Structure formats: structure tokens, C-alpha cells
Amino acid sequence: MRFLKANKIFDGRQYLAEGSVLVIDSQNRLKEIARATTLQNDIIESFEGIIVPGFVNAHCHLELSHLNGKIQKHTGIPGFGKQIIMQRMAGGFTKETIHEHALAADAQMWNNGIVAVGDISNADDSFKTKQNSKIKYHTFIEILGLNPANEKMMFDLSLPFFKILQSLGLLGSLAPHAPYSTSFQLIDRIAKFDKEHDLPLCIHNQETEEETKFFLGQANGFKDLYDFLKTDISWFKAPGISSLKSYINTIHEQKTMLVHNTFSTKEDIKAAADKNCFFCFCPNANLYIENKLPDYSLFKEYKTSLCLGTDSLASNNSLDLLDEANVILKNSNAFSLETILQMITFNNASALNLENEFGSLILGKNAGLNLVNFTNNQLQLTQKII
């Protein structure tokens, strides 16, 4: 049995009362939260800093880890997409190389205090890593298909990957890639599937201004991307409203995470908040690809719906949630430290439907415990306690 206390203990949503002590059993499960005054002083381990539940990474693409340092910065999303496709077409990476990089990325996350991850997969390249990992993954099988005529075919093509996940005992859902790459009809079908199976949904949302232009019918970078792919989209009729507003009604009473939100307006955010959506930020990837951060002040009132993710190593130098938190802390004073800590613990776990296992101090569970330090407005991981 261990008895742990620190300057502060954060439970995933708030700080515990001063003098609280975490009682941890031999299996590293939380047995109870006791008062220091009821315990003998010499059995208590005291830590300098803040004890926080294990971190949950809301958004990653483990299968892109081998592209670390291979993608040019600041090209915008259409340029980024083109580079990813070119790397895939060049086929310069063997399955083994992709697997080795995914494995190293998984170890990196674990060492950075991450215990659970929401991870996008387009294929099964990362499944072996996830199966053998100490980290709990929720995999979003990502589906693309802008042409409504191919809706059923694109949906059916993804189902085998979902079945493989299930056969391996891994958690997963289906997820549309983004509004500029997935038809409204296909998003609707995917949302219905996840709702029927009580699974969380996620979609890349308003990561680039080109997406807004695409939906408003203005000149935009996706035209070049589709030209490059030799895909005729002359049939596409811009709806004349924002991307989010054009698909938000496909989302019903279900957990939905909108990822990035860099170019979301106040009205977009309100429309999504009315549907109880989660808003996930990936600041380092935003700086890498678009060199622009969301206006965090627009999200101030939605603190229980805010998530944080690392995105992939194709658009980031590390898979470290505290690096992401520190970018926000450096660039905005919209959020308190508690809100930032809630983003990387309880909110992320909740958006992934993992809140009964991770993201807070849960009696009878080992949800991980990290010790962090907060100095000069920046967070650092001092140690993984369990």
C-alpha cells in the first residue's frame, strides 16, 4: 500500500481538498482518498508539485509516425494532404518500418505520461502496436469519399478494418475524415452507425480556411488537390454555408469530437456546442501545417467540452500533451491551469467514452498518476508515479 500526497492533487476536474492523500494498493489501483490527519506521517510519500491522473491524448495518427520530419511545414492543409499522398504513392516504407516507428511513438507517449489515446487509422498498420501496448487505444477507422454516389461503397470498404479491431479485442468506431473529403450523406451514415453501437464519433473540422472557402464556393486550395488526384468534382455544389453548419445536423445525441477548429467562428462553435460536441485542439500541428492557432478565447465558456491532442508525428516533433498545453499557455490566457489539466485528463477520456477507466481518480482503478510542475506559466512532467 502507498500513501501519496503533493502540494496539490488534481482529480481530473478540480483540485482535491488540502490534506488529501491517495491510498494506492499493490496493483496500483486507487483504494481510497484519505485525510492526512488520520494517517501516521511516516507512511506518507510527499511530492513537490501537482499529482494528476494519467494523461489521455484525444487525437493521434500512430500509423503516420514514420513520416516524422518528412513533410514540409506551413504548406496549408491541401499541401499537407498532397505530401502525405505522395509519400504513400512513393511507397518508400516497408510494413516493418511503419510498425517500428509506430512502436517507438507508442513508447514515447507512455514515457510522456499518456495512458489512453484516441487514434485515427486508415488501415491496420498500427493494430499490432496497439494490441501489445500498455496504452489503451480507441481507434477511429477513418473514411473518405466526397462523391455521394460512392457513399455505400466507401462505407463498406472500411468495415473489414472495424471487424479486425473487434477480433483483436481493440476498441474502435468509424469516423469521417473531414467535411471537404467526406460527403454529407456519408457523414450521416457513419454518425448513425456509431450512434447505433454507442460509439464516439470524431471528425477533422475547420482546420484550414480553404475548407470554409470550399463550402462558400470561393476559389480554394482543395480544387488543386482534387486536380492532383485526377478526381472530377465539377458536380460539387458549394452549399454557401460553413462546413460545420452543413453537416452538424447529422449529429444527434452522441459523443462527437471536432478536431482542430482553427477557423471556427463564434456561430459555428455555438451550433456545435448545442449538439454537445467536444472541441479538440492540436496546437503544434496547427503551427506546423497552417502556422495559425485557433482563437481560444471563443471557447472559454465550454471548458467541460475542450480536449487536447498531439496529432501525428507527420505534423509534430513530439507526442507530448504537455508540449501542446504549453503552446496554449504561451499564446493565450483564455484558460485556467485547471481547465488545461481537465483538457488532458477527464474531458479527453469522456470524449473517447473511456471516463470509467481513465482521466480521473477512479476508485478501484489504475488510471495512471503523473507528477507535474508548473513554473513560469509552463507545465513539465516531473515523473510518472504509477
Ligand SMILES: [Zn+2]
Ligand atoms: Zn488528425
